[in-house]
Amino acid sequence: MTVAAGLLDELRAVVGDRLTTSAAAREQHGRGESYLPSYPPDAVVFPESAAEVQALVRACARHRVPVVPFGAGTSLEGHVAAVRGGVCLDMSRMNRILRVSFEDLDATVEAGVTHRQLNRHLEGRGLFFSVDPGADATLGGMAATRASGTTAVRYGTMREAVLALAVVLADGRLIRTGGRARKSASGYDLTRLFVGSEGTLGIITEVTVRLHGLPEAVSVATCPFATIEGAVATVITAVQLGVPVARIELLDEVQVDAVNRYAGLAYPVAPTLFFEFHGPSEGSVVEQAELVRRIAAGHGGGEFRWAQAPEERARLWKARHDAYFAALALRPGAVGVTTDVCVPISHLAECIVETKRDLAGSPLVVPLVGHVGDGNFHLVYVIDPNVPAELAEAKRLGERLVRRALAMGGTCTGEHGVGLGKLGFMAEEHGEALEVMRAIKRALDPLNLMNPDKLVPM
Amino acid sequence: MSGPPAPRADPTPVAARLESLLGAGAVTTAGCEAWATDGVVPRAVVLPADADQVAAVLRVCDQAGAAVVPWGGGTAMTLGYPPARADVVLRTERLDAIIDHDPSNLTVTVGAGIALRRLQEVLGAHGQWLPLEPPLAERATAGGAVASGLGGPRRLAYGSARDLVIGARAALAQGTVVACGGKTVKNVAGYDLGKLVVGSLGTLGVLTELTFRLIPRPESSRTLAAWASDMAAVAALARRVFDSALTPVAVVGVNAHAAARAGRGAAGLLVRSEGVEPAVRRHERDIGAWAAAVGMETEAFEGEAETALWKVVRDVGWWEDTGVALRASVPPGAAADLAVALARALPEGTAMVVHPGVGTLWLEAPAADAAVLIALLRPLVERAAGHLLLARAPAALKAAHEVWTPGPQARALALMREVKRAFDPRGTLSPGRFVSRL
Structure with a gap:
């Protein structure tokens, strides 16, 4: 499918020269970070406001051309692939932090703000945004994919983090869902409907997220295990006992070996748990960690290696984050x-x-x-x-x-x-519920133009 | 109303068909007044035995154009507008099985009709619990708590029903049973249908099965109450607690009238901490010191006294059958100030509870004061970017006042109608009861 010249003129009327049809840009916007081949869109536009997004979506709807939103392009399952061609909306220029409330512990940002950008903005003010999927994804993309990361065990995923959204619908209307009150606004929970909808119901232009107070004390430890079962049993027991661990990550021996080679480290080549403890005081963190150490020892755990200083902790977590x-x-x-x-x-x-x-x-x-x-x-x-x-x-x-x-x-x-990668499993996993998802998709996007052929096989 | 208008039901053949479906003992057509929703009396009350029977009941009713109102423990039936029609009340009482308790996964899957009290007893024997404490929890069901979406004091630490439900099965109006989510804490496959059902008052489907995350019972739990002569001191102490590194599981301010229910005579801040003993002690020590520094008297609650105290707090709004209850939801940072402003202006005899970390206020008053209260609250709440729920009121009051204010934005409402239509195209489930009389 190629985009009619008439549509390109209409898009240019909205964004001026923030539009490209160059092969390189289209190729780059048709893929995430996965092995999947690129499905290039016919054009890439760079909106700077929700009003522009509305105008772009309306123009595409008039021409019956698909719209694919693009955040930082870090998806792993082909979410951004323009499988039917169409127009890619690169949201990276909508990158303003609109509001931070220290009293309410929340922030409102444009969809193109990345989680590292937000955390840099919060630095030194005692608050942080907890969801970290590894890559420096945008909050719009993270909301659209219900992203999570290493701290989900303590702080939850985007499902818990998102309080409100602004979304441009398939017909160009802009709606606001949720609100700053924690009890969601009146009616059905549209916010959670859009969180994880992978751009198939609308384009997220603004995200309000919950923030957390930085813990007073943090410590990090690693522990090798004789077996995977021992490592998992340690985690289960710790969780059972209510130890509030902030992160628990497992690397198998193949991955530990890879990390050793890559970063010149010398971890024992064995299934290894990485722990991070957060607490209101040094004492409480030490107590949590000591309890976990004893549990691990009972399950074939080896020696605990500690890191308390921020730079040491960062080095240790870098080994985990560089795993890929x-x-x-x-x-x-x-x-x-x-x-x-x-x-x-x-x-x-x-x-x-x-x-x-x-x-x-x-x-x-x-x-x-x-x-x-x-x-x-x-x-x-x-x-x-x-x-x-x-x-x-x-x-x-x-x-x-x-x-x-x-x-x-x-x-x-x-x-x-x-995305595309697991579309084939949806019927198997959801059965009749898939029909309800389809009914919702049809109702909100009757022309099937919003990131078509993703998430919900129609 | 969504979907094509359903024909007015002729209840007799429906009742007869339901009886042949479920057996004579499971359908009642006498004494239905006891199952009225806001005065709307059904023609039949049914007690299906399992999810398939629930689906079959819905299919029959949907085809016959008979409206169905799901009913769990009946504790939250005053929520919402009076239904436009309520031909059949569907009781979930027999869906009361514990289907799968997986202690090492910290999850439990139950029939939606199970009484929360019984579920907590079973979980307690394994040192676990479901941190869901809706009003009148002693009589509430799991499904009702989820469908009403009402939280409790410890929501601050453990989240609301929305956060605790990780899987659900629901029978839809046309007789299909859909499953969403499952036993995993994370799931990104597909639209989050389960979250739509939470708080939907049974207008999208009848919950038949729920999977919850559980938490281990804490080693220790204690509550420190700090009493004061006015709400300003209570709000200031709450702020002190939230500015600290402490991690209490519940922080609640009460006015003197609410405290009177617990046999105390002053406004106060109640702070509950749970966990390992040293952490609980640290909370008591710090908060005790901050309270003493501003001349507030403190009192510690533990064991049964603690349970009784929190039961009173939890049920503010739900004490009397004759009164009205209002819930204000505002951004968390605005709640304490709102409570201080209200404390000076509330009609005598109004009980108030504020959850400053969550941003919720509950108020309960005699019905005669309803109009004054609503007029007082609405502008204050809207100025704080919040919203107000008339949670319980005589039907006559609901005819004069909107239940949810502000209602959803017109565009969002249009979307909600589409959602309703996708689940319940003929408007069979509790028609007219939900937001904007959906």
């Missing part, structure tokens, strides 16, 4: 095919162990990292992009993983979203 690049470095020239599933934590050890058994029978190198406090884990299949058999193998293993997770009462994705 460390995995890729295992095999120069390789690309990473990532996938994530989420299962009840009571099935987590079983699911991981079965998955690793599956992987052991495969020639691929596949490191594993997990937000184990949430039952959520990720795999990176490190493949040679020039060998189709390797991608096919990664997909085969990925499908088996999803089926395993669904059979254990889990979900086909805890974090990355459906």
